[in-house]
Amino acid sequence: MAYPHAVAAPQLADANHDALIIIGDDFSSLADASLSQAISAQQAVDARIGKQVTLLVIDSKRVILAPTGPLNRDYDDVRRYFDAAKQGVLEAKASGSTQPAILLANVNQDSRYKHALEVAYLGACQALWQPLEAREFHGQAIEPISQISLVGADEAMSKALNAIAAGQYAARxxxxxxxxxxxxxxxxxxxxxxxxxxxxxxxxxxxxxxxxxxxxxxxxxxxxxxxxxxxxxxxxxxxxxxxxxxxxxxxxxxxxxxxxxxxxxxxxxxxxxxxxxxxxxxxxxxxxxxxxxxxxxxxxxxxxxxxxxxxxxxxxxxxxxxxxxxxxxxxxxxxxxxxxxxxxxxxxxxxxxxxxxxxxxxxxxxxxxxxxxxxxxxxxxxxxxxxxxxxxxxxxxxxxxxxxxxxxxxxxxxxxxxxxxxxxxxxxxxxxxxxxxxxxxxxxxxxxxxxxxxxxxxxxxxxxxxxxxxxxxxxxxxxxxxxxxxxxxxxxxxxxxxxxxxxxxxx
Ligand SMILES: [Zn+2]
Known part of the structure; x- marks a missing residue:
């Protein structure tokens, strides 16, 4: 079983990670002010930020911005987070990360997004799964990401998510x-x-x-x-x-x-x-x-x-x-x-x-x-x-x-x-x-x-x-x-x- 293990990280400082994937519809006012400032500085010179998945290097660390696009329209749903997480985690994998963290930027308070963090994790798992025959041929190296820290998650959430992820992995x-x-x-x-x-x-x-x-x-x-x-x-x-x-x-x-x-x-x-x-x-x-x-x-x-x-x-x-x-x-x-x-x-x-x-x-x-x-x-x-x-x-x-x-x-x-x-x-x-x-x-x-x-x-x-x-x-x-x-x-x-x-x- 090589699905990426969900790890609870109550605060960003608790997350043991080598890439930070930030998912949201707006990166301008993160709780971490210095991170927001660094992103704004990048945005001034890179118009892609906030429009597509981008990898920044901030204080010598990988920061991946995965925009959800709009969340407020009647027909938007939590799959905006699922899809953004898929893209974000593939960028992390491509950059060499093996244990990224996921942070949601300013989670939308609408009740349809109440499980946005859980769904983001499950989206990442969906993106990272590789077919059984491919693993048997190439070895486990094709699934290099071993864990994903979830900023804001507690132990109960990570326990449930690991159970779901293990089941989905077997189903796939x-x-x-x-x-x-x-x-x-x-x-x-x-x-x-x-x-x-x-x-x-x-x-x-x-x-x-x-x-x-x-x-x-x-x-x-x-x-x-x-x-x-x-x-x-x-x-x-x-x-x-x-x-x-x-x-x-x-x-x-x-x-x-x-x-x-x-x-x-x-x-x-x-x-x-x-x-x-x-x-x-x-x-x-x-x-x-x-x-x-x-x-x-x-x-x-x-x-x-x-x-x-x-x-x-x-x-x-x-x-x-x-x-x-x-x-x-x-x-x-x-x-x-x-x-x-x-x-x-x-x-x-x-x-x-x-x-x-x-x-x-x-x-x-x-x-x-x-x-x-x-x-x-x-x-x-x-x-x-x-x-x-x-x-x-x-x-x-x-x-x-x-x-x-x-x-x-x-x-x-x-x-x-x-x-x-x-x-x-x-x-x-x-x-x-x-x-x-x-x-x-x-x-x-x-x-x-x-x-x-x-x-x-x-x-x-x-x-x-x-x-x-x-x-x-x-x-x-x-x-x-x-x-x-x-x-x-x-x-x-x-x-x-x-x-x-x-x-x-x-x-
Ligand atoms: Zn038939």
Whole structure:
């Protein structure tokens, strides 16, 4: 783990640093008057100061100014600090710094910036992460920054930030790695190592017969991969039990498609590149579990099931029109083999639902890079689609509101009757259709209707608001938010959902 460790520095004088990164929209009146004076003197001869990242040498020390740009407009948010920190820390790294400090200049008092320092640190971590294969080839020298002092932070803040950063780092590794290095068995191995000796237990299901029997829809997706042993699927089960009483139980199912060729509905026309990142949902869930393992929050129990599988193409691949009977006993008509994530997760969601009936205040989630429609509809934000009990409890709203404060933005979508109509059975031979046969991005309600499918195959349609035992369920589609710039082949994974879930349930 080579994420830069967050170090609390109540005052600037406490920070042990070799570069000072100052982030803000105005550098003219810093608390340290001599620093302000030196910056003003530079500004008189360099018009770039305050407009772009600049490195000054003041008293023989590196000072990097990272301007946020305006913060006061209705549409500005804390990502101004996130983005400025990314640029600032890359400048520090390029200059040879290994332990910079971050100081916010005149923090804007608007409540949307109340976590600006935390977010600046997380932005720096995002910028500094290098892919696992790159570290394995070049060595740790490509991540030279070992710690970042945060001026104004206390120990409680740095403890939380280190937990989040460790989780996000793992999530980026799991999401951002090529399909052989992170084939299902190796994904499982990474998880075993990640949680060794921690407060999170790990169980890996490797046996194909068990997967065929217990998770028939996941087995269907995996079928074409059975010809190649190193591509065999895995179910990874993670569990955290807090000390003391459990007040709430979080139950996650993550989509871990280590590679998605589309299957028989092959991704053609250049749409396959980047599909090694189709495991971003499982990666984010595992990352959140790592944050939980390190932070050990009280009162909250967390269980996660990860469907780690490869959607290959071959003579035994599944095809549209097949009818598969799911774990829940639902006869699923395959509409399109490229809509495989909902199949991979559905049986695990059903199993999780059964467990939820005996847990304290359960909340269920699926986290997935599920649809191009989520990216088309929401741009770089996650899309949350929830059932009645979750909507009544404002579960998505609360996570999304915290996401705004933690640079982990999301939009909340409604689940509607059209979503259920869309996947209704057309014959008596089946109970539900998995998907239409067009790209989700050109399908109306393309990111909402898959939640209806998941609710049906997960058995959650029988646990709505009016049922004897309502179960809140939120489907989180991170297809738009999972990688930087929507660049699925080259963009850095963002670890979407990790910081807002942590803010909501652990702080
Ligand atoms: Zn697919």
């Amino acid at each position: 590794d799991l999401c951002g790695t090529e399909p052989e290095r992170m084939a299902p068995p190796r994904f499982a191995d990474y998880c075993v190592e990640l949680f060794a000796g921690s407060k999170v237990s790990v169980e890996v299901i490797s046996d194909i017969n068990t997967i065929d029997k217990d998770y028939p829809m996941m087995s269907t997706v995996a079928r074409a991969s059975y010809a190649v042993e190193r591509h065999h699927p895995r179910v990874v089960k993670l569990e955290y039990v807090p000390e003391g009483d459990v007040e709430r139980t979080l139950m996650f199912v993550g989509k871990g498609l280590v590679y998605d060729t589309g299957g028989a509905d092959l991704k053609v026309g250049g749409f396959m590149a980047g599909m090694s990142r189709d495991k971003g949902g499982a990666a984010s869930v595992a990352g959140f579990m790592k944050s939980v393992a390190d932070f050990a929050p009280k009162g909250v129990k967390v269980i996660a099931y990860l469907a780690v599988v490869r959607n290959s193409i071959g003579s035994d691949c599944f095809v549209p029109d097949e009818i598969i009977t799911s774990r829940e006993g639902v006869r699923v008509r395959i509409g399109n083999t490229d809509a495989e994530g909902r199949l991979a997760m559905g049986d695990l969601l059903s199993e999780m639902k059964d467990r939820a009936l005996n847990e304290v205040n359960p909340e269920l989630f699926t986290v997935a890079t599920l649809t191009g429609h989520a990216a088309r509809a929401m741009g770089p934000y996650s899309a949350y689609v929830e059932n009645g009990p979750a909507r009544a409890a404002k579960i998505s709203r609360q996570i999304a509101d915290l996401g705004d404060l933690w640079a982990d933005g999301a939009e909340v979508s409604r689940s509607r009757r059209e979503d259920y109509d869309f996947i209704r059975p057309r014959t008596l031979a089946d109970d539900v259709l998995s998907s239409n046969n067009a790209a989700s991005a050109v399908t109306a309600r393309g990111h909402q209707f898959p939640m209806a499918f998941l609710a049906i195959v997960g058995g959650l349609d029988k646990h709505g608001t009016e049922s004897a035992q309502p179960l809140p369920y939120v489907h989180m589609d991170i297809a738009g938010s999972g990688v930087e710039g929507g660049d699925w082949q080259h963009g850095k994974p963002t670890a979407a959902t990790v910081s807002s879930l942590f803010a909501r349930y652990c702080l």
